[in-house]
Amino acid sequence: MKVSERVDELVRILRPAGGGVYVVSTGLEAQRALQRRIYEVTHDAAVEHAWRVALERLDEARVVVLGVPSDCGAGFVRGANQGPAALRDALLSRPDTPYLADGVTDVGDVRVVPQLLTDAMLSEAQKAATRRALYGDAETALPVAPLDLCRLALTHVAALAPNAVPIVLGGDHSVSWPAFAAAHARGRRLGLLHFDAHTDLLPERLGIEHCFATWAYHANELLGRDGRLVQVGIRASGRTKEHWESTLGVRQYWPDELHTRSLEAIADDIIERFRARGVQAVYVSNDIDGTDERYVSATGTPAPDGPSPQQVRWLTRRVLKAFPLAGGDVVEVAPPLGQGDPHEPERTLHVAADYLDDLLSAGLSAGEG
Numbered sequence: 001m002k003v004s005e006r007v008d009e010l011v012r013i014l015r016p017a018g019g020g021v022y023v024v025s026t027g028l029e030a031q032r033a034l035q036r037r038i039y040e041v042t043h044d045a046a047v048e049h050a051w052r053v054a055l056e057r058l059d060e061a062r063v064v065v066l067g068v069p070s071d072c073g074a075g076f077v078r079g080a081n082q083g084p085a086a087l088r089d090a091l092l093s094r095p096d097t098p099y100l101a102d103g104v105t106d107v108g109d110v111r112v113v114p115q116l117l118t119d120a121m122l123s124e125a126q127k128a129a130t131r132r133a134l135y136g137d138a139e140t141a142l143p144v145a146p147l148d149l150c151r152l153a154l155t156h157v158a159a160l161a162p163n164a165v166p167i168v169l170g171g172d173h174s175v176s177w178p179a180f181a182a183a184h185a186r187g188r189r190l191g192l193l194h195f196d197a198h199t200d201l202l203p204e205r206l207g208i209e210h211c212f213a214t215w216a217y218h219a220n221e222l223l224g225r226d227g228r229l230v231q232v233g234i235r236a237s238g239r240t241k242e243h244w245e246s247t248l249g250v251r252q253y254w255p256d257e258l259h260t261r262s263l264e265a266i267a268d269d270i271i272e273r274f275r276a277r278g279v280q281a282v283y284v285s286n287d288i289d290g291t292d293e294r295y296v297s298a299t300g301t302p303a304p305d306g307p308s309p310q311q312v313r314w315l316t317r318r319v320l321k322a323f324p325l326a327g328g329d330v331v332e333v334a335p336p337l338g339q340g341d342p343h344e345p346e347r348t349l350h351v352a353a354d355y356l357d358d359l360l361s362a363g364l365s366a367g368e369g
């Protein structure tokens, strides 16, 4: 496929950054105002052009940001579809953020039809109807559901910017499946560092193969269940740590271990584990609910007794000093939630923006080498 064909296809399947949530009246002006800020233009008409120019220069990128405002529900309450826009808004309010650095390209948002998750779940008639709505063409082979669109977009990004590190803004945690699979397809031997209160290790949930609760299971299968999945902060699970570790070969750090051992010892463990298994680069998936709910309650399933943001950041940075970043995501930030707390959602967004800044910085370093 030619470069221009890939850019054209990205323009068809994505929207300019901040525009992935489909709105017609409520929310429209706020969406447009954010897009004018992101693209530094004064008129809405200039947004599309600025976005296209950014896509055409993708070969200069060392880090690529992609928003996926997919929110098929983390089982309880929703709101993560607002994550990508709110995270960008939070980043733009930081003068020193690497989001604004040379070498970071925001390729935009997956255009999300909120009722859809994967194309495999859809009838041919439904796919044709949605293709007509999205592309004006019922016959095209383009996918229509957010996870498939995310995967296709990251495949084009990998071809257009082979050394760039992709960072995905969620969305619910289902988006990590296509994001991790795309990073894995690049051929390097990956370790997966996953912060979460939940294991996300179900093979399927209510008969659904790919969703927020199953992505880590499938990622671990891609890795061959050989111990390269490390989960930090797990504390809301129907099963014991021993169950998960013995059946799936993962390594989990639950709060008891996080509170009794030194972080340094835990970081050394993780680095040694990855080295022993020939890991060349690390993917970091950061579910915001892995962090203690005192710091992050604007999320669908907040959980007490977790690590502090300082602990999460310290571990992330330490591991990413030992290995280059292969890709990453920050997910499950749900700005409409956490209400009743006057500090939310700003506090959650602040913590999430810190996590993103760390990933973007690590991506810029990895993209250099």
Ligand SMILES: [Mn+2]
Residues within 6 Å of the ligand: 173, 196, 198, 200, 212, 287
């Ligand atoms: Mn999760």
